[in-house]
Amino acid sequence: xxxxxxxxxxxxxxxxxxxxxxxxxxxxxxxxxxxxxxxxxxxxxxxxxxxxxxxxxxxxxxxxxxxxxxxxxxxxxxxxxxxxxxxxxxxxxxxxxxxxxxxxxxxxxxxxxxxxxxxxxxxxxxxxxxxxxxxxxxxxxxxxxxxxxxxxxxxxxxxxxxxxxxxxxxxxxxxxxxxxxxxxxxxxxxxxxxxxxxxxxxxxxx
Numbered sequence: 001x002x003x004x005x006x007x008x009x010x011x012x013x014x015x016x017x018x019x020x021x022x023x024x025x026x027x028x029x030x031x032x033x034x035x036x037x038x039x040x041x042x043x044x045x046x047x048x049x050x051x052x053x054x055x056x057x058x059x060x061x062x063x064x065x066x067x068x069x070x071x072x073x074x075x076x077x078x079x080x081x082x083x084x085x086x087x088x089x090x091x092x093x094x095x096x097x098x099x100x101x102x103x104x105x106x107x108x109x110x111x112x113x114x115x116x117x118x119x120x121x122x123x124x125x126x127x128x129x130x131x132x133x134x135x136x137x138x139x140x141x142x143x144x145x146x147x148x149x150x151x152x153x154x155x156x157x158x159x160x161x162x163x164x165x166x167x168x169x170x171x172x173x174x175x176x177x178x179x180x181x182x183x184x185x186x187x188x189x190x191x192x193x194x195x196x197x198x199x200x201x202x203x204x205x206x
Contacts, residue, residue: 024065027065027066027067027068028064028065029065030062030065030069030074030089031063031064031065031066032063032065032122033087033088034059034062034063034077034081034088035063036107036109036119036122037081037083037087037088037109038063038081040109040110040117041081041082041112042112042113042141042142042146044146044147044148045059045060045063045148048077048080048081051080052076052077052079052080053076054073054076054077059077062077071085074088101120101121103118106118106119106120106132107119111141113139113140113141113142113143114136114139115133115134115135115136115139115140116133116134116136117131117132118131118132118134119131127203127204128201128202128204129202130199130200131199131200131202132157132197132199132200133197133198134195134196134197135159135188135189135190135196135197135198136190136195137190137193137194138190139189140187140188140189140190141186141187141188141189142187144187145164145167145185145187146185146186146187147185147186148182148183149182149183149204149205149206150181150182150202150203150204150205150206151179151180151181151182151202151205152178152179152180152181152182152200152201152202152203153177153178153179153200153201153203154172154177154179154188154199154201155175155176155199156172156175156176156177156196156198157174157198157199158174158196158197159173159174159190159192159194159195159196159197160172160173160190160191160192160196161189161190161198162189162191163178163186163188164185164187164188164189165180165185166184166185166186181206182202182206183206
């Protein structure tokens with residue numbers, strides 16, 4: 001990993017407790033925002049690396065809040081995601097624990113495949129995100145099956161969703177649940193004529 005990718009290294013243990021905590025929280029918040037935008041656009045780490053010219057390993061560290069990216073790297077990443085650098089600098093403490101998340105507070109994004117994703121919770125400390133996804137007819141997660149780190153649980157709230165895992169298609173209807181390692185090639189698609197709504201849980205680890 002080059003110095004230009006990471007910028008100056010930050011030795012958190014040698015900073016005061018409050019400053020170290022603030023710095024760590026800021027890095028985690030930036031990483032979370034980058035991951036949200038990347039996933040919303042249906043991009044893998046490798047695809048973002050190809051577009052940005054940065055290494056997949058560095059991007060992975062940044063997304064997990066384990067590396068301090070340089071200003072230049074943030075600009076490149078933001079450009080690759082189609083946003084400005086300021087869009088990556090989210091405010092607020094990620095350590096704040098919210099017991100209730102109102103429907104109006106959910107972060108709503110539309111993916112490149114026109115799936116509406118309502119992120120209800122992205123708990124980095126516990127490695128889990130919860131989202132309500134809406135698939136209009138003839139839309140899905142990606143044109144081709146993808147893989148990434150983690151594990152997924154999907155529950156169909158409304159409609160009929162086809163989930164392809166390792167080439168095998170599973171047709172899920174209201175009330176059905178599916179669970180699989182995200183490392184397996186998978187693709188989600190609504191082949192029907194009505195909207196599909198799902199509740200999706202993504203875990204960082206298998």
